[in-house]
Amino acid sequence: MANPAAAPAADAPHLEGLPRRYTSVREEFDALLRGVGLVDRSPMGRLRFDGADAQDLLDRLSTNDLSAMTPGDAVHTVLTSNKGRIIDLLLVLKHEDHLAVVTGPRRVEPVTEHVDFFNFGEDVEITDRSEDTAMLGLSGPGTRELLAAAVGPDVWPGEPGSFAEASIAGTRALLIRTDFLRQPGVDLMVNAVHQDTLRQRLLDAGATAVGAEALEAARILSGVPASGSELSEDRNPHEAGLADYLSFTKGCYVGQEVVVRLHTYDKVQRYLSTLAWEPADAVGAGVSLFADGKRVGEVTSAAVDVGSGAGIGLGYVRKAHADPGALLAAGSPEGTAQVRVTEPPVTR
Amino acid sequence: MTSRVRPKRPIPNTAVQLTESAVEHVREFADVEGKPDANLRVAVKGGGCSGLTYVLELVEEEAREDEKVVEEHGLKVFIPKRSFVFLAGTTLEYSGGLNGKGFVFHNPNARTTCGCGTSFSV
Numbered sequence: 123m124a125n126p127a128a129a130p131a132a133d134a135p136h137l138e139g140l141p142r143r144y145t146s147v148r149e150e151f152d153a154l155l156r157g158v159g160l161v162d163r164s165p166m167g168r169l170r171f172d173g174a175d176a177q178d179l180l181d182r183l184s185t186n187d188l189s190a191m192t193p194g195d196a197v198h199t200v201l202t203s204n205k206g207r208i209i210d211l212l213l214v215l216k217h218e219d220h221l222a223v224v225t226g227p228r229r230v231e232p233v234t235e236h237v238d239f240f241n242f243g244e245d246v247e248i249t250d251r252s253e254d255t256a257m258l259g260l261s262g263p264g265t266r267e268l269l270a271a272a273v274g275p276d277v278w279p280g281e282p283g284s285f286a287e288a289s290i291a292g293t294r295a296l297l298i299r300t301d302f303l304r305q306p307g308v309d310l311m312v313n314a315v316h317q318d319t320l321r322q323r324l325l326d327a328g329a330t331a332v333g334a335e336a337l338e339a340a341r342i343l344s345g346v347p348a349s350g351s352e353l354s355e356d357r358n359p360h361e362a363g364l365a366d367y368l369s370f371t372k373g374c375y376v377g378q379e380v381v382v383r384l385h386t387y388d389k390v391q392r393y394l395s396t397l398a399w400e401p402a403d404a405v406g407a408g409v410s411l412f413a414d415g416k417r418v419g420e421v422t423s424a425a426v427d428v429g430s431g432a433g434i435g436l437g438y439v440r441k442a443h444a445d446p447g448a449l450l451a452a453g454s455p456e457g458t459a460q461v462r463v464t465e466p467p468v469t470r
Numbered sequence: 471m472t473s474r475v476r477p478k479r480p481i482p483n484t485a486v487q488l489t490e491s492a493v494e495h496v497r498e499f500a501d502v503e504g505k506p507d508a509n510l511r512v513a514v515k516g517g518g519c520s521g522l523t524y525v526l527e528l529v530e531e532e533a534r535e536d537e538k539v540v541e542e543h544g545l546k547v548f549i550p551k552r553s554f555v556f557l558a559g560t561t562l563e564y565s566g567g568l569n570g571k572g573f574v575f576h577n578p579n580a581r582t583t584c585g586c587g588t589s590f591s592v
Contacts, residue, residue: 182517204521204582204591240516242552243536379519379584 135227136348138165143333151428153330154340158264160329163257167225170251175244176221187372191216196285196298198367200359206380207355209236215285226349256317261307272327291319304344338425342434345396345467351423360390393444396464402426402433404459411450418443486512488542489563500528509546514553518589520582524575
């Protein structure tokens with residue numbers, strides 16, 4: 123039976139343009155777990171920042187310490203409002219003479235507008251490179267071996283937080299170690315005209331093309347938040363599980379006072395939680411969660427666990443009810459289904 | 471029931487003002503830095519906890535074309551026009567002593583300020 127409630131949202135920005143599946147969901151999901159999956163990551167926005175003040179301005183507007191970045195560094199940072207809310211999660215790549223910035227899908231405009239608002243005549247020029255570049259992601263335990271076979275043994279970008287340039291199929295590519303599904307993972311950024319050649323080479327080397335259903339299941343099980351579903355201006359970085367991208371020693375940035383106060387005084391109200399339920403079609407994104415007759419959270423993403431067939435999801439749950447094992451009622455205080463909070467894949 | 475409504479404070483159409491004490495301390499810092507004839511640039515840039523942060527800078531060159539110039543107690547003060555809309559009517563004073571905060575901005579345009587007072591939002 124089809125279960126539309128738990129199907130990946132067709133209009134989810136990070137799944138834009140992806141077919142639901144290429145061959146079989148199980149095969150694609152297994153590739154991500156045990157082999158190498160090839161994911162089209164081009165919906166992510168790509169910006170180029172030029173100018174002497176670019177690094178300093180981004181450092182003043184976001185949560186992580188960008189001041190000490192050197193060429194080859196790739197750092198995640200959260201662009202925050204002055205209320206400490208999430209504008210977007212960014213990946214900043216430091217080149218010799220400019221920065222490359224990867225934004226969330228459909229987030230180029232709000233990110234650019236936000237940065238421009240705070241630029242008072244500083245030397246910063248932003249160019250949207252989303253159309254003329256493409257991004258392909260490899261994820262899974264065999265990623266390094268596959269890259270070696272497809273491109274050559276010396277192209278591995280290194281530890282998470284670094285990137286390298288390589289020549290692949292006659293074109294220049296950036297290889298960024300992002301581990302985007304909390305598995306060994308690399309994003310390859312190339313000129314858009316070369317993406318089909320690169321994609322074919324990676325498939326020929328043994329990568330399995332992954333569609334929306336398998337990708338969404340893997341993302342949810344890994345607890346990776348997506349822009350629009352889990353990351354928005356309604357949320358702060360603590361509750362969205364982005365604590366690894368906060369610096370508490372860098373000094374002031376926009377939103378810092380709120381972000382630090384939430385941490386210092388233990389004021390985080392809710393946590394992004396991994397959830398599970400049965401049957402899979404009982405719960406979908408947007409469903410409210412209840413405990414003791416009160417609304418304590420909501421489901422933000424839902425999919426089917428390809429292995430077990432159970433429903434899995436991400437959602438925000440109030441702290442008192444977000445411990446692993448907690449049972450919540452879905453849909454109404456009486457509950458049309460029971461949702462269980464599962465062990466979080468990341469520390470809070 | 472009565473409620474007290476605070477009348478909106480009109481934003482003065484004036485430039486940045488410095489108290490005499492603030493000017494004295496700017497001169498003192500200029501001497502320490504070996505720039506006794508320096509002018510002062512007062513500006514705003516993106517950053518700080520609340521979104522906008524103040525910038526004070528000693529400058530030995532003349533004002534740029536995009537800057538307003540005012541003179542306060544004999545000190546030339548340069549204000550970039552893009553910053554002026556956020557600073558109009560601001561008084562800069564110097565709070566000295568062991569517990570003093572140094573230069574303090576009283577900015578009628580600031581809707582909120584951060585705890586340390588160096589950044590604000592409008």
